[in-house]
Amino acid sequence: MVTIVDVARAAGVAPSTVSYVLSGKRSISPRTRRVVEQSIRQLGYHPNAGARSLATSRTNVLSLMAPLREELNGPGVMEFVAAVAAAARGHDQDLLLLTKDEGPAALRRVASTALADGVIVMDVERADPRVPTLLSLGRPVVLIGEPAEPTGLAAVDLDFTTAGACCVEHLAGLGHRAVALIGPQRPDLAVAERFRLGFTATGRIRDVRTTTHDCGPAYDAVHACLDEALAAEPTAVVVHNEAALPMVLAELRHRGRRIPEDLAVVAVCRDALATGGPVPLTSIAVPVAELAELAVRMTVRPGLPETRLLAPRLTQRASTR
Numbered sequence: 166m167v168t169i170v171d172v173a174r175a176a177g178v179a180p181s182t183v184s185y186v187l188s189g190k191r192s193i194s195p196r197t198r199r200v201v202e203q204s205i206r207q208l209g210y211h212p213n214a215g216a217r218s219l220a221t222s223r224t225n226v227l228s229l230m231a232p233l234r235e236e237l238n239g240p241g242v243m244e245f246v247a248a249v250a251a252a253a254r255g256h257d258q259d260l261l262l263l264t265k266d267e268g269p270a271a272l273r274r275v276a277s278t279a280l281a282d283g284v285i286v287m288d289v290e291r292a293d294p295r296v297p298t299l300l301s302l303g304r305p306v307v308l309i310g311e312p313a314e315p316t317g318l319a320a321v322d323l324d325f326t327t328a329g330a331c332c333v334e335h336l337a338g339l340g341h342r343a344v345a346l347i348g349p350q351r352p353d354l355a356v357a358e359r360f361r362l363g364f365t366a367t368g369r370i371r372d373v374r375t376t377t378h379d380c381g382p383a384y385d386a387v388h389a390c391l392d393e394a395l396a397a398e399p400t401a402v403v404v405h406n407e408a409a410l411p412m413v414l415a416e417l418r419h420r421g422r423r424i425p426e427d428l429a430v431v432a433v434c435r436d437a438l439a440t441g442g443p444v445p446l447t448s449i450a451v452p453v454a455e456l457a458e459l460a461v462r463m464t465v466r467p468g469l470p471e472t473r474l475l476a477p478r479l480t481q482r483a484s485t486r
Contacts, residue, residue: 167208167210168210169184171210172204172205172208172210175204175207175208176197176200176201176203178200182197182201186198186201223282224281224282225257225258226258226260226281226282227249227258227259227261227281227283227284227285228263228275228285229250229262229263229285229286229287230263230264230271230272230295231246231262231265232264232265232287241407241435242287244435244453245287245456248454248457248458249285249457249460249461251457252458252460252461252462253461256465258465261275261280261281268295269294269295269297272298273298275302281304282464282465283304283305283306283307284302284304284305284306284307285306285307285309286299286306286308287310289308289310289320289354289355290353290355291353291354291358292312292313292353293312293316296312296318299318300316300318305463305464305465306318307321307463307464308320308322309321309460310355310356311356311359313358315472318470319468319470319473320471320473321456321472322356322474322475323449323452323456323475323477324474324475324476324477325359325477326359326360326362327363327476327477328433329346329359329363329364329365329405330364330366331363332364332431332433332449333364333371333375335447335479335485336429336431337367337372337373341399341400341401342372342373342400343373343375343397343399343400343401344374344375344376344399344401344402345376345377345395345399345403346360346375346376346377346378346403347390347391347394347403347404347413348360348361348377348405348406349379349405349406349408350382350406357405360405360433376397376399378393378394380406380409381409382408382409382412384412384416386409387409388416390409390413391413395422400428400429401428401430401431402429402430403432403433404430404432405433407432407433407434407435407438410434410438411438424444425444425484425485425486429447429485430484430485431446431447431448431484432446432447432448432484433450433451434446434448434450435450436448436450439480444483444484445483445484446483447481447482448479448482449480450480452475455475456475
């Protein structure tokens with residue numbers, strides 16, 4: 166394993182000089198700094214995390230609290246986890262994964278033992294019970310998801326209100342006047358409420374009759390939800406429920422509903438899911454990589470708490486042609 170002594174020998178300087186270059190605790194001439202940094206790159210040296218923490222009072226570790234529950238869309242959650250891990254490595258940070266089920270106790274453990282320099286939190290609820298603990302941690306916190314009310318914490322998210330509006334605007338422009346929304350069975354999630362708000366408000370503006378239906382991911386729940394939604398005789402369906410989307414499409418086929426001839430479909434989902442079926446779906450993709458990079462950057466370089474919303478982009482495909 167390459168050590169700081171090896172780097173110092175290759176650069177022709179003292180080990181303490183390499184340490185000062187890494188920690189920034191003492192002024193080093195630009196020429197010497199360049200030589201040391203070149204030796205670090207050539208040798209592939211990585212500072213020991215424990216020693217680095219003692220020297221700088223930083224761990225270069227970020228903690229991510231993610232929801233890992235059976236009823237959630239597992240692939241979607243893991244795509245977020247992988248994207249945050251990749252973004253963290255791009256900022257020379259390692260990632261410590263916590264589960265949401267551990268709750269505030271896990272957050273307090275991270276703070277009391279100095280396991281991480283900052284915390285990123287997924288699956289944010291309308292009135293999230295973790296907020297008081299997050300505010301007390303004394304380190305940067307960024308939420309991936311916008312709570313219903315301001316919390317004093319930084320947050321990043323897709324602009325779900327505008328996303329709901331975009332779906333109705335697109336369908337209204339194609340002549341649809343009756344549209345059903347199949348949303349998640351999670352009324353506690355702020356994103357679901359915001360999407361419904363944009364969806365229904367734009368329906369009123371565009372003279373489109375809208376209905377909203379919460380749907381669980383199990384087959385029986387999807388079957389009952391479609392019974393209710395199709396009873397209103399919509400000509401288009403918007404699915405803001407990636408976990409249930411495959412079963413919704415399968416059940417529509419089972420009922421003999423052709424897409425888009427009998428029913429147009431717009432989904433909020435990953436591009437891989439939108440393009441992986443027999444009929445490519447018009448969709449709004451959650452910009453996972455962008456949100457992950459933004460959350461990591463705001464955690465590593467904290468400023469005043471702010472909420473950053475990314476504009477949705479609707480991609481038209483065969484399901485609404």
